[in-house]
Amino acid sequence: MGRGSRVAIIGAGSVGSSIAFALLLQKISSEILLVDVVPEAVEGQVLDLSDANFISSTQVRGGTFQEAGQCDIVVITAGAKQKSGETRVELIERNYKILNNVIGSMKPFNPNLILLIVANPVDILTRIAQKLSGLPERQVFGSGTFLDSSRLRLKLASVLGVIIWIFGIAENAIHSYVLGEHGDSQIIAWSSAHAGGKPLLDFPEIQKLDKESVAKEIASKAYKIIELKGATYFGIAGCVSMLIHCIVLNQRHIRPLSTYIKEYDCVFSMPVVLGSNGIERIIDISLSEEEKNKLRRSASALKSICAKY
Template sequence: MSKISIIGAGSIGATTAFALLQKGVATEIILNDINQEKALGEVLDLIHGSSLCKPCKISLGTLEDTANSDIIIITAGLAQKPGETRLDLVDKNYNIFKNFIPTLANLSPNSILLVVSNPVDILAYMTYKLSGFPKNRVIGSGTVLDTARLRSLLGKYFEIDGRNVEGYVLGEHGDSEFVAWSELSIGNIPVKSFSEQFNIEWDKETENVIATDVKNAAYEVIN
């Protein structure tokens, strides 16, 4: 048995619920949003497709309905607008988080809290403080998305499958993130050696362009 609650039924929350349903990793999914009408629409859509997946109870819920969740995924909060940075959302989203994090922690004292809302690193720390949970049970999505973007862009640049790119974007999920170029490889071949082997241009300027494209990808999506 695995009960997973999702707080926030926007694009990320709804897509997360869909992915969980497809993967068959939960026996129960609760979807909650301040706009319960919006959340209900997402729940109905998921229910209609659930007969094609592993058995899973999907329902619209209040905060109280999330009680005894194994995992709570938090995607709630205001999203970036064009021209805004993630850090511009700190105060707004903290004010939202402080209204429901303590309640979630009290209702599911043994759960894992997975924070996705931006700015994710700061909000994960705030969730840790507001919940009173040990640090190993409050997780931020961090630079997982940035790393996926890096692998995708490098796959396109080298005309290979991005899944063969081994490397990470580190630091903040935001404007100060950076690529650990010295640890990056294609398969088990360092990226510089790979580029030389196949006569593909690779220098500091190329690295800077790719790193900038990764960092600015969210702004492009938002625009």
């Protein structure tokens, strides 16, 4: 794909504009298109982002849905926010209509297009996007639990701070995944987590951890941020810019992303190899029977909703 790649971001709100800014900092695409049904929002964001253009040669401009469909990568952030008293099913119904309009307006697609879903509920919308777009499943995936996993690694790094200092283990040597739904039923794969090749469960500090409390803390961090400042956007922007960097440069890093998992007959997050063709391979990591059972329950709930679409 290479550094001359064109990236379109659907949705010019806080998340979309933060992703655009993160991509400017990365300096990996030749052009970023912002697309939104509100032209004033696009114009305002483009004018603001152009003031930061001195840090990058990447061009940022407004674009149409049809232009987006011919880009190399499209990031969909557009979606309805949950209203007070609104059920999850009602929210999904509204977001289905938005996604249907967005995808329909972008056709015909560049056949090699990578479609990255960021809007929530990301697992369900990813499955819907796979069906609506008609693109190969490996080219349509969601940001999934990548951000949750980053939050987990940050938490574990603080717990293992003394250990890391003593043994000289860098923070990025902590490998741990949040899997399943990007939501309340997500799980932490403790059985496969390790630091510097040593299982995390072998560390006394991890053995003493209240693991249920950690899981709740990670799953609810977004709620706390929303309560304090109204929305989350910097974390997901950083994650999406890293994913695009990985795709453009064909780095084939392993990330937990939302895709169709045959074993569970469901779209949710498992570790995958990400490259220029999208998802190159799904990694079958070792899980305990308890963790597998939790994933099955999570999959069952998601499948019942996806079946409607």
